[in-house]
Amino acid sequence: MDKPNQFVQYIQIHREELLNEWTEQIISIDDQKVSSIISDQMYTNICNEYINILVNHFMVQDKDSMENIIDYSHRLVQLGWGLGFIIDSLGVFGKILFKHMAEDSSEMEQMKFVWEYDRWISPINRELLNQYASSWQKTVNLQKIAL
Amino acid sequence: MDKPNQFVQYIQIHREELLNEWTEQIISIDDQKVSSIISDQMYTNICNEYINILVNHFMVQDKDSMENIIDYSHRLVQLGWGLGFIIDSLGVFGKILFKHMAEDSSEMEQMKFVWEYDRWISPINRELLNQYASSWQKTVNLQKIAL
Numbered sequence: 001m002d003k004p005n006q007f008v009q010y011i012q013i014h015r016e017e018l019l020n021e022w023t024e025q026i027i028s029i030d031d032q033k034v035s036s037i038i039s040d041q042m043y044t045n046i047c048n049e050y051i052n053i054l055v056n057h058f059m060v061q062d063k064d065s066m067e068n069i070i071d072y073s074h075r076l077v078q079l080g081w082g083l084g085f086i087i088d089s090l091g092v093f094g095k096i097l098f099k100h101m102a103e104d105s106s107e108m109e110q111m112k113f114v115w116e117y118d119r120w121i122s123p124i125n126r127e128l129l130n131q132y133a134s135s136w137q138k139t140v141n142l143q144k145i146a147l
Numbered sequence: 148m149d150k151p152n153q154f155v156q157y158i159q160i161h162r163e164e165l166l167n168e169w170t171e172q173i174i175s176i177d178d179q180k181v182s183s184i185i186s187d188q189m190y191t192n193i194c195n196e197y198i199n200i201l202v203n204h205f206m207v208q209d210k211d212s213m214e215n216i217i218d219y220s221h222r223l224v225q226l227g228w229g230l231g232f233i234i235d236s237l238g239v240f241g242k243i244l245f246k247h248m249a250e251d252s253s254e255m256e257q258m259k260f261v262w263e264y265d266r267w268i269s270p271i272n273r274e275l276l277n278q279y280a281s282s283w284q285k286t287v288n289l290q291k292i293a294l
Binding site: 082122133134139147 | 231254
């Protein structure tokens with residue numbers, strides 16, 4: 001797995017199962033009770049959009065791909081999702097992907113998955129979280145000007 | 148490794164080497180040029196304080212331990228460290244710890260390290276990043292009142 005293609009191919013083929021399992025799990029771990037004001041469909045949309053970002057990022061990696069990450073992180077801010085919950089949700093996705101792609105493999109294959117995940121998916125998550133925090137930071141700076 | 152003690156013991160015994168290696172690496176990856184205004188000693192202090200948080204958290208896990216994480220994340224905000232750089236720095240620490248504790252082990256042992264790290268250290272990092280974002284969020288809310 002020296003190219004991200006294996007992730008993309010797997011995600012594209014098993015998209016429906018991954019999406020359903022992920023959405024179900026993050027609704028169950030949502031202790032911020034965001035769920036009371038957000039419909040299940042909205043969670044599905046948010047998860048679906050993240051999967052689009054992953055697939056697009058691997059296939060294109062251009063300026064638009066970065067803009068997608070920025071837009072997405074702004075939407076999470078607007079939805080009121082806390083960073084802790086976002087980190088947990090991304091962690092759940094990683095574990096589901098591991099379960100599907102590597103659980104029954106040898107430990108050597110599992111370690112390969114861990115490194116490849118760290119190489120290809122973690123940087124996207126890092127950028128998403130960074131943009132989320134930057135969004136708050138920019139609001140602070142804009143407010144400072146207004147004060 | 149069903150208790151976090153192995154991490155604590157290892158970190159306490161090899162603290163000096165881990166600290167030196169970590170500080171050196173994060174100075175080299177600092178593309179925000181924070182380094183131009185922050186002395187090397189300050190990086191060492193920040194890294195050292197994180198190690199204190201880990202060790203304390205494992206040994207105590209009380210209210211003070213949580214307050215240490217909150218204070219620490221506020222200090223990172225004040226230092227002007229971006230969330231992306233903090234995520235990268237924590238990632239570097241994880242890799243150094245892996246290299247020291249598991250690199251020469253069997254793949255089975257390596258996978259055990261990955262799961263134990265995820266179980267014991269990732270939640271502390273999650274809380275630290277969450278508090279960092281909350282700190283910006285609180286500033287936005289305070290400024291809103293002032294506007």
